[in-house]
Amino acid sequence: MNENLKNYLDEVFKKAPKTRKALELKEELLSNSQDRYEDLIHGGTSAEDAYDMVVSSIGNVEELFDSLQEEVGMDMENRIELRKKMAVIKTVATGLYILSFVVLLLFTIVDSMMSIGADLPLIGFMLMIIIDIVPTCMLVYSNSLYGPYQKREDTIVEEFKEWQFNSKRNKSIRNAASAVLWSLTLVLYFIISFVTFAWYATWIIFLAALCAQAVIILMFRLREARD
Amino acid sequence: MSITSDIIRGHTETIILAHLIKQDSYGYQINKDIMETTNHTYELKEATLYSAFRRLEQAEYIVSYWGNEGTGARRRYYSITDKGRKAYEEQKRDWESAKAMIDKLLQ
Numbered sequence: 001m002n003e004n005l006k007n008y009l010d011e012v013f014k015k016a017p018k019t020r021k022a023l024e025l026k027e028e029l030l031s032n033s034q035d036r037y038e039d040l041i042h043g044g045t046s047a048e049d050a051y052d053m054v055v056s057s058i059g060n061v062e063e064l065f066d067s068l069q070e071e072v073g074m075d076m077e078n079r080i081e082l083r084k085k086m087a088v089i090k091t092v093a094t095g096l097y098i099l100s101f102v103v104l105l106l107f108t109i110v111d112s113m114m115s116i117g118a119d120l121p122l123i124g125f126m127l128m129i130i131i132d133i134v135p136t137c138m139l140v141y142s143n144s145l146y147g148p149y150q151k152r153e154d155t156i157v158e159e160f161k162e163w164q165f166n167s168k169r170n171k172s173i174r175n176a177a178s179a180v181l182w183s184l185t186l187v188l189y190f191i192i193s194f195v196t197f198a199w200y201a202t203w204i205i206f207l208a209a210l211c212a213q214a215v216i217i218l219m220f221r222l223r224e225a226r227d
Numbered sequence: 228m229s230i231t232s233d234i235i236r237g238h239t240e241t242i243i244l245a246h247l248i249k250q251d252s253y254g255y256q257i258n259k260d261i262m263e264t265t266n267h268t269y270e271l272k273e274a275t276l277y278s279a280f281r282r283l284e285q286a287e288y289i290v291s292y293w294g295n296e297g298t299g300a301r302r303r304y305y306s307i308t309d310k311g312r313k314a315y316e317e318q319k320r321d322w323e324s325a326k327a328m329i330d331k332l333l334q
């Protein structure tokens with residue numbers, strides 16, 4: 001075991017990308033260099049000459065570094081592209097939510113200024129819910145855009161990122177499901193209450209929603225555990 | 228000598244495949260065989276050897292596995308695949324026909 005050779009390769013690989021491929025290349029080079037070094041020593045070469053010969057036989061390893069790194073850049077471009085797309089979707093969805101609220105507000109104001117006979121606030125509320133379907137679908141779609149994380153670079157850091165990404169993705173789907181559940185609950189609460197006027201009892205619907213949410217969370221946990 | 232080196236370098240991958248057809252091997256062993264066969268007139272630089280390994284792996288002509296040497300750094304062994312054997316036969320045929328042609332042209 002020649003420490004000088006190990007130090008030499010450590011020095012050369014300082015400039016290499018920190019990938020598993022690079023680590024493996026270094027180990028492969030080291031074992032082959034040591035075999036060569038020992039063969040030279042057994043053949044009667046002096047330690048100094050053997051070291052020089054081995055180092056010169058390694059050649060220009062740096063030209064291999066590019067191929068170990070190349071794939072990272074491509075991945076970044078894809079990620080930036082995806083992020084831009086999702087930002088647009090989220091902005092439009094937020095705009096639509098605000099628009100639906102403005103519709104409700106308009107109907108309420110008109111109702112307070114003049115009486116037409118129809119239940120304007122209720123119609124406004126229904127319209128708001130119908131408009132809200134669109135941005136909710138958009139957000140669910142934008143979450144599905146993520147797809148499974150593509151590991152481009154075979155490193156421990158990437159493995160951690162994959163895990164982190166997947167748990168983040170699960171969380172965002174869970175949040176979307178939660179949002180849909182609670183908006184539906186609110187709609188149901190108002191519709192049933194306005195129709196039956198049984199305000200004293202209709203709040204039970206929120207308890208039912210709480211149970212439903214517990215079930216949803218449990219389902220997600222089970223799926224995570226299975227994966 | 229430089230023409231000879233150029234021609235040999237152009238066939239680095241076929242030379243590696245030819246070695247692996249006989250048995251699984253690792254970088255230094257292959258290089259040593261090349262040195263001995265050529266009477267120490269030709270040897271591959273490590274960098275050349277490894278870029279050739281990577282290309283062969285990418286083409287699925289060879290696969291690699293790690294040995295478990297007790298002391299020192301582990302060796303990375305390479306093994307030829309069926310696809311690699313076919314590629315070797317093809318490349319060898321190409322070389323035979325090129326050689327025959329050049330022989331005729333230089334007569």
